[in-house]
Amino acid sequence: xxxxxxxxxxxxLVGESTRRAIETGLASAEWYHTDVPRKTxxxxxxxxxxxxxxxxxxxxxxxxGSALGIVWFWGTxxxxxxxxxxxxxxGSSSDxxxxxxxxxxxxxxxxxxxxxxxxxxxxLMRNPVQWRWSHARxxxxxxxxxxxxxxxxxRPPDLLKAALAFTGILDIRYSLPTLLRQxxxxxxxxxxxYIPQMEQHKAVIAARWHMVVYAxxxxxxxxxxxxxxxxxxxxxxxxxxxxxVLTGLLQHIGxxxxxxxxxxxxxxxxxxPVSRFIYWNMNYHVEHHMFPMVPYHALPKLHELIKHDLxxxxxxxxxxxxxxxxxxLKQLKYEDFYxxxxxxxxxxxxxxxxxxxxxxxxxxx
Amino acid sequence: MADWVxxxxxxxxxEEDVIRFDHGGRSFAxxxxxxxxxxxxxxxxxxxxxxLADGLVMDDIIECPKHNGRFNYKTGQAKGAPVCINxxxxxxxxEAGKVMIDIG
Numbered sequence: 001x002x003x004x005x006x007x008x009x010x011x012x013l014v015g016e017s018t019r020r021a022i023e024t025g026l027a028s029a030e031w032y033h034t035d036v037p038r039k040t041x042x043x044x045x046x047x048x049x050x051x052x053x054x055x056x057x058x059x060x061x062x063x064x065g066s067a068l069g070i071v072w073f074w075g076t077x078x079x080x081x082x083x084x085x086x087x088x089x090x091g092s093s094s095d096x097x098x099x100x101x102x103x104x105x106x107x108x109x110x111x112x113x114x115x116x117x118x119x120x121x122x123x124l125m126r127n128p129v130q131w132r133w134s135h136a137r138x139x140x141x142x143x144x145x146x147x148x149x150x151x152x153x154x155r156p157p158d159l160l161k162a163a164l165a166f167t168g169i170l171d172i173r174y175s176l177p178t179l180l181r182q183x184x185x186x187x188x189x190x191x192x193x194y195i196p197q198m199e200q201h202k203a204v205i206a207a208r209w210h211m212v213v214y215a216x217x218x219x220x221x222x223x224x225x226x227x228x229x230x231x232x233x234x235x236x237x238x239x240x241x242x243x244x245v246l247t248g249l250l251q252h253i254g255x256x257x258x259x260x261x262x263x264x265x266x267x268x269x270x271x272x273p274v275s276r277f278i279y280w281n282m283n284y285h286v287e288h289h290m291f292p293m294v295p296y297h298a299l300p301k302l303h304e305l306i307k308h309d310l311x312x313x314x315x316x317x318x319x320x321x322x323x324x325x326x327x328x329l330k331q332l333k334y335e336d337f338y339x340x341x342x343x344x345x346x347x348x349x350x351x352x353x354x355x356x357x358x359x360x361x362x363x364x365x
Numbered sequence: 366m367a368d369w370v371x372x373x374x375x376x377x378x379x380e381e382d383v384i385r386f387d388h389g390g391r392s393f394a395x396x397x398x399x400x401x402x403x404x405x406x407x408x409x410x411x412x413x414x415x416x417l418a419d420g421l422v423m424d425d426i427i428e429c430p431k432h433n434g435r436f437n438y439k440t441g442q443a444k445g446a447p448v449c450i451n452x453x454x455x456x457x458x459x460e461a462g463k464v465m466i467d468i469g
Binding site for chain 1: 435449
């Protein structure tokens with residue numbers, strides 16, 4: 001377990017860490033990629049509408065079916081399992097649909113990606129324009145402090161905040177005021193730093209559409225004198241986000257920052273088939289970051305192909321969280337502390353300075 | 366003024382694929398479309414410095430390997446976020462089994 005720097009981190013995207021990342025060449029850097037023959041990579045990158053159409057039909061049918069169950073059993077305890085299913089489908093699986101369709105890899109057909117992307121963005125209370133650009137930055141500068149707009153757990157970690165994330169309270173507390181602010185035409189300095197000027201007006205328009213739908217939902221709820229419209233639209237962010245956080249937090253938490261090798265700052269975790277359906281195989285996260293062109297359904301194959309060059313995957317979510325927990329506790333006191341990923345003997349090294357650091361002694365002080 | 370240079374042999378590029386060609390400190394991408402026509406563009410994506418030759422050709426689209434930005438490689442047109450600036454294209458001709466591009 002090691003450190004990469006001893007300087008206080010500034011997570012603003014227009015601050016001291018930003019300046020330093022640009023000066024030191026960490027921003028927009030050349031990242032490590034495992035060698036994969038072009039012919040093989042071409043096969044892996046091939047797009048197909050089939051798998052995503054099948055998965056989307058299942059997804060929509062399950063969303064509508066569980067929504068029907070909520071309406072039917074409202075006022076009885078039988079509603080609980082339907083809320084559980086609907087909440088996860090709306091509040092969690094929308095994240096992976098947003099993600100894959102944002103990359104344009106889920107479907108071969110562009111408009112299909114766009115339609116699902118916008119629906120999923122709405123479910124997530126995410127501005128589809130803003131988040132498309134923030135995610136592009138996340139891939140350019142993954143866990144580069146001062147550059148990456150999507151660092152879920154900053155150092156030193158706020159454990160209360162991380163725990164509350166499972167409830168969706170913080171998510172809504174951030175997302176709704178953000179959409180409201182954007183709907184009134186104001187983008188923050190951070191947002192302006194990664195959304196090109198020519199795209200900023202689109203972010204405002206998208207935010208207005210989201211707010212219109214929420215206003216309509218509230219109006220219908222008041223008119224009907226019922227909570228059901230809000231339980232179906234909006235509130236699943238509260239009661240259905242937990243699976244998104246459970247799986248998503250593991251992507252980078254506790255690992256190195258400011259390194260240009262995804263093997264060191266990103267985690268692949270083996271997961272059960274249900275979670276993999278909800279998460280659309282994003283548990284193969286090192287593979288995804290290294291080769292974002294590969295669609296979700298080809299990631300297991302890519303994993304088998306390159307795992308000789310990657311740290312050993314965590315065998316389960318439980319294993320990964322048990323591994324992370326002591327690192328987070330240590331980071332409360334030493335924010336430079338992190339979990340160093342060990343590469344197998346078959347792996348190619350890259351930028352030795354990222355591997356050789358050691359603060360065991362400092363952490364023991 | 367035209368400046369034709371030999372980029373590669375016709376057989377160097379598979380159908381519906383792309384290869385990289387570097388010349389005079391510049392980088393280009395040479396495409397072979399599914400209907401067996403050849404095209405050339407600047408080698409790097411206009412969004413960030415990623416080489417398009419590592420990307421995926423689908424019909425008349427090249428998708429950047431870094432952020433999945435898409436261009437029409439026949440016209441250079443950017444097809445939407447995260448690419449907003451069109452790609453420069455170059456005239457191409459085939460001579461004696463060689464792909465020639467005009468980089469002038």
